[in-house]
Amino acid sequence: xxxVALERIGKAFRRYSSRWARLREWxxxxxxxxxxxxxxxxxxxxxxxxxxxxxxxxMNGAGKSTLLKIITGITQPSEGSVQLAGRLAALLELxxxxxxxxxxxxxxxxxxxxxxIPLARLEALMPEIERFAEIGDYFDRPVRVYSSGxxxxxxxxxxxxxxxxxxxxxxxxxxxxxxxxxxxFERIRQFKAAGTALILVSHDxxxxxxxxxxxxxxxxxxxxxxxxxxxxxxxxxxxxxxVDKIEQQTDGERIRTTSGDGGARVIGVQISTGKxxxxxxxxxxxxxxLALKVLVERDLDELVCGYAIRNRLGQDMYGVNTFLTxxxxxxxxxxxxxxxxxxxxxxxxxxxxxxxxxxARGKTHLEGNYExxxxxxVFSVVNTRHHVFSGCVWMxxxxxxxxxx
Amino acid sequence: MFKQHASAxxxxxxxxxxxxxxxxxxxxxxxxxxxxxxxxxxxxxIVIYTLIFSKIMQARLxxxxxxxxxxxxxxxxxxxxxxxxxxxxxxxxxxxxxxxxLKKINFPRLCLPAIVVxxxxxxxxxxxxxxxxxxxxxxxxxxxxxxxxxxxLAITVWFAIALGVVLGILNVFFRxxxxxxxxxxxxxxxxxxxVYPASILPERAQALLVFNPLAHCVQAAQAVIxxxxxxxxxxxxxxxxxxxxxxxxxxxLYLRHxxxxxxxx
Numbered sequence: 001x002x003x004v005a006l007e008r009i010g011k012a013f014r015r016y017s018s019r020w021a022r023l024r025e026w027x028x029x030x031x032x033x034x035x036x037x038x039x040x041x042x043x044x045x046x047x048x049x050x051x052x053x054x055x056x057x058x059m060n061g062a063g064k065s066t067l068l069k070i071i072t073g074i075t076q077p078s079e080g081s082v083q084l085a086g087r088l089a090a091l092l093e094l095x096x097x098x099x100x101x102x103x104x105x106x107x108x109x110x111x112x113x114x115x116x117i118p119l120a121r122l123e124a125l126m127p128e129i130e131r132f133a134e135i136g137d138y139f140d141r142p143v144r145v146y147s148s149g150x151x152x153x154x155x156x157x158x159x160x161x162x163x164x165x166x167x168x169x170x171x172x173x174x175x176x177x178x179x180x181x182x183x184x185f186e187r188i189r190q191f192k193a194a195g196t197a198l199i200l201v202s203h204d205x206x207x208x209x210x211x212x213x214x215x216x217x218x219x220x221x222x223x224x225x226x227x228x229x230x231x232x233x234x235x236x237x238x239x240x241x242x243v244d245k246i247e248q249q250t251d252g253e254r255i256r257t258t259s260g261d262g263g264a265r266v267i268g269v270q271i272s273t274g275k276x277x278x279x280x281x282x283x284x285x286x287x288x289x290l291a292l293k294v295l296v297e298r299d300l301d302e303l304v305c306g307y308a309i310r311n312r313l314g315q316d317m318y319g320v321n322t323f324l325t326x327x328x329x330x331x332x333x334x335x336x337x338x339x340x341x342x343x344x345x346x347x348x349x350x351x352x353x354x355x356x357x358x359x360a361r362g363k364t365h366l367e368g369n370y371e372x373x374x375x376x377x378v379f380s381v382v383n384t385r386h387h388v389f390s391g392c393v394w395m396x397x398x399x400x401x402x403x404x405x
Numbered sequence: 406m407f408k409q410h411a412s413a414x415x416x417x418x419x420x421x422x423x424x425x426x427x428x429x430x431x432x433x434x435x436x437x438x439x440x441x442x443x444x445x446x447x448x449x450x451i452v453i454y455t456l457i458f459s460k461i462m463q464a465r466l467x468x469x470x471x472x473x474x475x476x477x478x479x480x481x482x483x484x485x486x487x488x489x490x491x492x493x494x495x496x497x498x499x500x501x502x503x504x505x506x507l508k509k510i511n512f513p514r515l516c517l518p519a520i521v522v523x524x525x526x527x528x529x530x531x532x533x534x535x536x537x538x539x540x541x542x543x544x545x546x547x548x549x550x551x552x553x554x555x556x557x558l559a560i561t562v563w564f565a566i567a568l569g570v571v572l573g574i575l576n577v578f579f580r581x582x583x584x585x586x587x588x589x590x591x592x593x594x595x596x597x598x599x600v601y602p603a604s605i606l607p608e609r610a611q612a613l614l615v616f617n618p619l620a621h622c623v624q625a626a627q628a629v630i631x632x633x634x635x636x637x638x639x640x641x642x643x644x645x646x647x648x649x650x651x652x653x654x655x656x657x658l659y660l661r662h663x664x665x666x667x668x669x670x
Binding site for chain 2: 013014022023026069072073074075076090092097099101102106109110111113114115116118119
């Protein structure tokens, strides 16, 4: 069932040439257009099924917040239409407009009524709201003495007191501590499993990849990419370095993103173990050497080489580069080839992984990106020698059991 | 379309009542004297005017006999002027004041003027209850005519909120409206026979009073409270018509520019 449908949404803010221009437009029926329109969103269409979670990414000013405000009905779109089925709950910015002089409980009542929960129902929900927020005695103290994290806890607890059909979450959650973030994501997951459609705005790649089935990249007010989180985030990541040249090739089911100005390129990626060179399947715990062969395409004053190992969802398991290890190359000449060998133990759990490689001038690919290559190599980790375990990381314990007297 | 808005407001009545109560609490939360302040402000005004006009300036106010007559006359006027100016001023600024809510949560915006009316009525009830008690004490309580105050109040409040919402919407787009109306209100107070009786004005000025809606409301209240007489309904009818006009204007403005309001906050 489609619960959210946006059709060709556009939003323009009016800019008047002078303060009097608006007055003239209001009073004089002939002067219809005394303003310029600044379009912050144009032609945005997408829809969401029940239980679907979409991550909204994009740079500051791409129109994410405006789009959320249109979906939640706070702002009217200038063109296009929004169709919603069912109740929508939103957590935008901080605090849900809490009043600083009222207690958490009073504000919870107020905010709950504002989002359309009847008073009687709210009274029944209040113990659960208090329990979930876990702010102790502060629940009955004025909100002005709250920390921003506490306000977020309260706001989240109220907004999600009842399972909505559509949940919209802005970056608000990032204010919370790790414990509460974990807890709130757990609740969001439960809602999603029960059929809530989720729209999540975050700059946190991990958050989006762990919960969303889909990601949408907004750029200059339009949908630049709409697809599986990994390829959209790879593409977004590539655009962040400010390079125009971004290629995405389809390789089987996965989309491989390459970006960079081409100052240097990785021309070979190999993982070798004692058993041989360039293996695709690696036993958990084996010592491996990841060899990256880099060809320098023009004279460079510095070259940093790095890699990241990612799981199936594209989440980083581990990543490092030669800047972080403190091994600068110094100037390198055009045509030179360098071999970077990274030796480590493959302490990963069973599953499919990929290697992303980067050659850059500085410590991140945002400072002079020569080349960034997602999915430069894929490999599998199998576990036949150790006992079965769950998770991505191999951290085998020694176990001792004692009977206590 | 407006019906839709109106039913949304009705659906939010719990929220409106809760907010009126909270607003009341908030006003007195950190004060020692609490609700007494609602009374002390108009009381100070009445004492000052009584002192200046009837004692120091020894103004002869025709048609007012008795030791308390002038004070009662003053109270009647200030009571109704007070509820009018409170509602219209609050409504005028309410959308700007609540910008933080309007920008974050989607809720029926017309709840805000409803809360303004509710709060105004609560304050009015407190002051008028006290005023009635005083009237009983000095033995000046009107008879059955006192019931006329209910429609007078209704019309005054209606006029106030209709005007207030019109100004409130305009104020979002043209902030001058708020400043300008503050000045207008000062003149309006003195152009209304509250402190002085209309009869001391020159005839031509008295004729112009017909165009002051508040003069009709205030004079109706004074007729009931001071003269114990039924008010002039024809004047009030005029105010009611003005309120209808302002209400239609408010609805038109809201439907036309309500959606743009959020972008200007």
